[in-house]
Amino acid sequence: MQLAAAAGAHVIGAARGAGKADLVTSLGAARYVDYSLPGWLDQVAEATGGAGVDLVFDGVGGRIGTEAIGALRDGGRASIYGMASGADAELDEDALRARSVELIGLTAAPSPAAARALIADALALAAAGELRPVVGQIRPLEEAADAHRAIESRATVGKSLLRVHR
Structure with missing residues (x-):
């Protein structure tokens, strides 16, 4: 988040609990959404003018990861690197391909x-x-x-x- 914001990205930080809002914004997020509350995706849509996000980093998985990946714009990318919820995000890979969404991961360790x-x-x-x-x-x-x-x-x-x- 810090590096993305420093590079000029408009970062929407998503976390669970209002207590994390100050931390997320102090790390460079222009906006904080609490994904444990109803309507969090509406806040994301509002922040992007309805266009969707360009990139999702999903370390949560499960319902939250599935919803976050659904918030991608056509041609967006998602990096799935964890499942803190205890479950994988449910992905309809055919639907994602039809929207030109690219799934990227942390599959190769650097030399x-x-x-x-x-x-x-x-x-x-x-x-x-x-x-x-x-x-x-x-x-x-x-x-x-x-x-x-x-x-x-x-x-x-x-x-x-x-x-x-x-």
């Missing part, structure tokens, strides 16, 4: 040299203040089970880190 270059770029952006990692919790390794429970109950945002004491 070690390319991975190092991406990491170097991300670290340089972070050092310049252009990319801000979001850490929701830091716990000692001994509390890994508690950290997992917090993630599963959606009580944290951002990344969860486990600390090893030496």
Whole structure:
């Protein structure tokens, strides 16, 4: 989201719960929609003037992912990279093809040299203040089970880190 906004994209951030609105907008979204509320797709349509979105990043899957992919404009693209809901998005691939929607994924890992270059770029952006990692919790390794429970109950945002004491 941060990189897309910095590149000039009009980002509509979608998350669950009003408590995430400030975080999403602070990361560059021009608009926040709460996908747990009825009418969230109407808000997306309003934000795009009814044209639909160009790109969907779906890490949720299930009903939310299916609905988000349905919000794509003809010729749009969707990157499906997770299923936090516990289910895949339901896709009618024939209907998507008829609308020239392209499904892209994270199927190929970069070479070690390319991975190092991406990491170097991300670290340089972070050092310049252009990319801000979001850490929701830091716990000692001994509390890994508690950290997992917090993630599963959606009580944290951002990344969860486990600390090893030496």
